[in-house]
Amino acid sequence: MQIKPELLARVNKWLTPTFDTETQDYIKKLIANNPSELQEAFYKNLEFGTGGMRGIMGVGTNRINKYTLGKNTQGLSNYLKKSFPDETIKVAIAFDCRHNSQSLAKLVADVFSSNDIEVYLFEELRPTPELSFTLKHLNCHCGIVLTASHNPPEYNGFKVYWQDGGQLVPPQDAEIIAEINRLEYSEIKFEAKNLLIHYIGKEVDTVFIDASVKNGSFNTDQKAKDNLNIVFTSLHGTSITIIPETLKRAGYNQVHIVEEQAKPDGDFPTVKSPNPEEPEALKMALALADKVKADIVIGTDPDSDRIGIAVRDLDNHMIILNGNQSMIIMTAFLLKQWKKEDKIKGEEFIGSTIVSTPMMTVLANAYKVECKIGLTGFKWIAKMIKDFPELDFIGGGEESFGFMVGDFVRDKDAVTATLLACEIAAQAKAEGSSLYEELINLYTEHGFYKERLISITKKGIQGAQEIKQMMVEARENPLKIVNGSKVVKIEDYQLSETKHIETGETEPILVPKSNVLIYYTNDGSQIALRPSGTEPKVKYYLSVQATLDNASNFTATEKALEAKIDAIINDMNITE
Numbered sequence: 210m211q212i213k214p215e216l217l218a219r220v221n222k223w224l225t226p227t228f229d230t231e232t233q234d235y236i237k238k239l240i241a242n243n244p245s246e247l248q249e250a251f252y253k254n255l256e257f258g259t260g261g262m263r264g265i266m267g268v269g270t271n272r273i274n275k276y277t278l279g280k281n282t283q284g285l286s287n288y289l290k291k292s293f294p295d296e297t298i299k300v301a302i303a304f305d306c307r308h309n310s311q312s313l314a315k316l317v318a319d320v321f322s323s324n325d326i327e328v329y330l331f332e333e334l335r336p337t338p339e340l341s342f343t344l345k346h347l348n349c350h351c352g353i354v355l356t357a358s359h360n361p362p363e364y365n366g367f368k369v370y371w372q373d374g375g376q377l378v379p380p381q382d383a384e385i386i387a388e389i390n391r392l393e394y395s396e397i398k399f400e401a402k403n404l405l406i407h408y409i410g411k412e413v414d415t416v417f418i419d420a421s422v423k424n425g426s427f428n429t430d431q432k433a434k435d436n437l438n439i440v441f442t443s444l445h446g447t448s449i450t451i452i453p454e455t456l457k458r459a460g461y462n463q464v465h466i467v468e469e470q471a472k473p474d475g476d477f478p479t480v481k482s483p484n485p486e487e488p489e490a491l492k493m494a495l496a497l498a499d500k501v502k503a504d505i506v507i508g509t510d511p512d513s514d515r516i517g518i519a520v521r522d523l524d525n526h527m528i529i530l531n532g533n534q535s536m537i538i539m540t541a542f543l544l545k546q547w548k549k550e551d552k553i554k555g556e557e558f559i560g561s562t563i564v565s566t567p568m569m570t571v572l573a574n575a576y577k578v579e580c581k582i583g584l585t586g587f588k589w590i591a592k593m594i595k596d597f598p599e600l601d602f603i604g605g606g607e608e609s610f611g612f613m614v615g616d617f618v619r620d621k622d623a624v625t626a627t628l629l630a631c632e633i634a635a636q637a638k639a640e641g642s643s644l645y646e647e648l649i650n651l652y653t654e655h656g657f658y659k660e661r662l663i664s665i666t667k668k669g670i671q672g673a674q675e676i677k678q679m680m681v682e683a684r685e686n687p688l689k690i691v692n693g694s695k696v697v698k699i700e701d702y703q704l705s706e707t708k709h710i711e712t713g714e715t716e717p718i719l720v721p722k723s724n725v726l727i728y729y730t731n732d733g734s735q736i737a738l739r740p741s742g743t744e745p746k747v748k749y750y751l752s753v754q755a756t757l758d759n760a761s762n763f764t765a766t767e768k769a770l771e772a773k774i775d776a777i778i779n780d781m782n783i784t785e
Contacts, residue, residue, distance in 0.1 A: 212244050219251050219270060227395045228276065235268050249669055254390075257382060261368035263357045263743050266309060273365045275316050279397040281367055282317045282353075284389030286324035286398075288381075289350055299327040301347060301409075303340035304355035305447050305512040306473035307365050310334070314355045317367075319401035332408040334473055336447045336513030338622035339417045341374040343409070345619075346416060356512040359484035360744060362476050374619035375591025379721055417624075418451065422459045424615045425628030427546050433639035434460045439631060440503040442467035442494040444483045445474040446511035452627050459628050461635075465501050467494050477511070484510055485517025486610050486662075488529055495519060495527050503527075505634045505644065509623040514587075515610040516623040518630050520644045523764070533566035533660045534648055536606035539626065540569065541651050542633045543604045543614070544576040553578060558597070560590035560605030560613075563702070563725060564737045564750040568658040569605075575655060578603065584702070584723045586742065587611055591619040608660065608750065649763050657757040659770035663749040663783055664741070676740045676747045683726055683738055692773070692780045694730040701726055734777065749783055 212220075220240070224233050239247040250269025255262050255277055262281065264273045289298050300321050304314035311334070318328045329347055331340075337354050344352035352370035360366070369377045369385070377385065439456070441464055443449035449471050456464050470479055470493060477483040480490045485508040494506045498519070506519035506527060518535050522528040530538070540559055547553050558579040561569040573580030579600070583589030587607065594602045594616045606612035611621030614629055634644045642650075652658075667675045684703075688696050689710075699708045702725040705718045725739040737750040753773045757766050 212240070212247065216248060216251055220247065222394070223251075223268070223276075227393075232268055232274075232276075239268075252670060257369075257377070257386060261354075261366055261376065263360055263364055263366035265363050266365050273313075273367070275313070275399075276394055276397070278313055278317060278367055279320055279399060280392055280394060281389055282320040283324070283397045284392050285351065285369065285385055286321055286326055287392075288385045288388045289326065290324070293350055296350070297327060298325075298351075299329065299347065299349040301329045301331075301340060301344045301349045301352045302355075303331045303335045303337065303343070303353075305337070306334050306445060306475050307355070307357060307511065308362065308475040309365060310355040310475070313365065314353075316399075317353055317355070318406050320398060322402040322405040323398035323400050325402070326405065328406045329409050330406055331413075332410040334447045334450065335414075336451055336624055337368070338514060338618045338620055338624055339413070339451065341370055341618045341620045341622075342417050342420060343413050344370055344372075345374045346413065347409075354512065358512050358743065359482065359486070359510040359515060361482065370620075373591065373595045375595065376586070376588035376620060378588050378592045414451065414454075418455050418458055420617050421451075421455050421622075421625045421628060424617055425455075425625040425632065426459055427542075427629075427632050427636075429460075429632050429635050430639060431460055433635040434631075435462060437461065437463060437505065437631060437635040437638060438501060438503045439464045440467065440494050440498045440501065440506045441465070441627075442470045442491070442506075442508045443473075443513070444480060444485070444490055444508055444510060445470050445472065445477045446483060446509060446513060447473065448509040448513035448623060448627075449473065451513070451624055452507075452509065455624055455628055456631065459631075461631055465497055465503065467497055469493060485515055486532065491517055491519060491529060495529075498527050504638060505631065507627050507630060509627070510610075513623045514621040516612065516626045516630070517610055518644075520634065522645050523649075528645070530648075531660060531662075532606070532608040532610040533568070533658070535610065535630070536561070536608070536612055537566060537568055537572065537651060537658075538633060538644060538648050539612055539614075539629055540604055540606065541572055542629070542647075544572060544578070547603055548576060552601075556599065557601045557603050558593070559603050560593050562586070562589065562607040563700075563727065564739065564748075565606070565608040566658050566660055566752060567735065567754070568655060571655045571658075572651075584720055585609075585725070585739065587613065587621045589720075594619065608662065646760075649757075649760050652757045652763065653760050656754055657763075657766055657770065658752060658754045659767065659774065660750065660752045661774050663751070663778065664744075664746045665748075665784075666744075666746050668745045672745050676745075679747055680724055680726070680738070680740065687726075688728050688736070688781070691728065691730050691734060691736060692777045694732040694734060696728050697731050698729040699726065700729075734773070736777065736781070749781075751777055753777070
């Protein structure tokens with residue numbers, strides 16, 4: 210394979226004295242022996258996506274390493290100093306269980322301190338939601354988490370949070386990226402000023418756990434808590450440091466931990482993917498649940514922002530809820546509590562995303578609150594809270610197994626969501642019901658919405674080109690009929706336009722541009738298509754609906770909806 214001149218020019222910059230000898234030697238080996246890997250490592254700069262910057266660890270501009278993260282941190286330091294010229298700037302930094310996360314967190318701290326910025330660095334791994342909380346608790350200007358969330362072991366990442374505790378959103382994101390791009394690698398200040406680096410730990414944990422218990426508890430009787438049998442797995446991640454103690458302080462004592470997955474380990478040795486979205490990830494927890502006759506299983510991803518929930522179905526079998534189902538149960542419960550406490554005054558809202566279940570809007574209407582819908586990613590829900598301070602945020606989520614209770618944390622939060630799920634399950638069991646039966650009751654009352662996600666992986670340069678082409682073809686040849694039902698509306702978030710097919714009328718979409726297409730059909734089905742912002746995947750989100758007139762018809766109606774989704778997949782020729 211011949212190395213193109215423009216790629217070689219980019220590579221040669223890394224063969225200068227700015228970069229250490231080890232880095233230069235590795236690049237020389239790639240040039241001599243593995244030009245295809247060299248191209249993958251250098252063909253572009255890592256970019257910020259829906260969940261910050263993630264990439265494979267290694268040498269190169271398209272990799273996570275001391276230089277790419279150092280440049281990010283230097284650019285961020287410059288931006289902070291311009292934005293807050295007369296203030297003592299403070300940042301908080303956390304890291305997860307991944308390989309190199311701790312050393313990279315220290316490197317980021319070094320660069321900040323070298324720029325005369327006060328740093329509050331967790332002494333050990335901690336969940337991402339705790340960083341969001343800590344940022345506000347310590348009145349910091351910015352926060353960083355070193356994590357790649359649920360990505361494979363070879364990945365790491367860099368999430369940036371702003372003063373409100375939420376992730377970067379416009380206009381700060383573009384302004385910071387521009388500041389980073391203006392820099393040369395030689396401008397990075399790596400020499401730490403250790404007096405400016407303050408280590409934090411248990412004292413912050415205590416305050417965070419207390420806040421989680423306060424926000425996630427809803428007057429559940431202690432007898433009901435004692436009667437709830439819980440299985441918990443951290444999937445080798447950070448939640449082991451916080452969730453067991455949070456449940457204990459909230460009064461839950463029957464908590465069985467999957468010990469084989471309790472030790473933080475960046476190799477994630479017992480799972481193919483440390484992602485609670487994947488049924489295989491909860492296999493060991495489900496086995497333990499059957500052994501101890503548990504009522505509920507909770508699993509969290511490595512940085513403890515995503516939560517997977519399994520409960521017993523009508524046949525007493527453990528079944529994993531999808532993210533939409535979990536979100537509906539938790540949101541409905543919060544709405545019910547707010548109504549019971551007479552806190553709904555017409556100035557409240559819940560939050561969701563454009564690819565999540567339409568049932569969120571139905572729930573909001575039923576309780577006479579607003580449902581704000583944003584782009585994919587919890588940073589947009591955090592932005593809603595920031596943009597509408599006159600409204601009270603009740604809770605909200607997205608289909609990708611994320612949920613947030615109130616606004617004391619401004620990102621998806623598996624810690625408080627775990628406690629909330631246990632509160633719902635404990636109260637339901639005490640009333641002779643179950644969490645699963647409560648879901649069926651919601652379908653009976655508000656309509657039965659069924660969703661499914663299909664992700665197609667396309668790795669590397671060629672994969673990125675294939676995903677791009679798939680989106681181009683979808684726009685150039687839009688669907689007209691899906692499974693025999695006419696497409697009546699198309700939302701194109703890249704063009705910021707909604708088109709009504711029958712009339713030809715268009716209207717603007719008033720959210721930032723994003724590479725998303727959503728089709729709406731005459732029978733109420735929805736099909737969304739978008740490239741992932743954190744993984745080399747293109748994703749299809751399918752949603753269908755039906756009326757459930759009686760809980761006794763649940764199983765038959767569910768089978769009919771599943772068959773309908775299968776028919777749509779077959780009609781569209783979607784193959785994983």
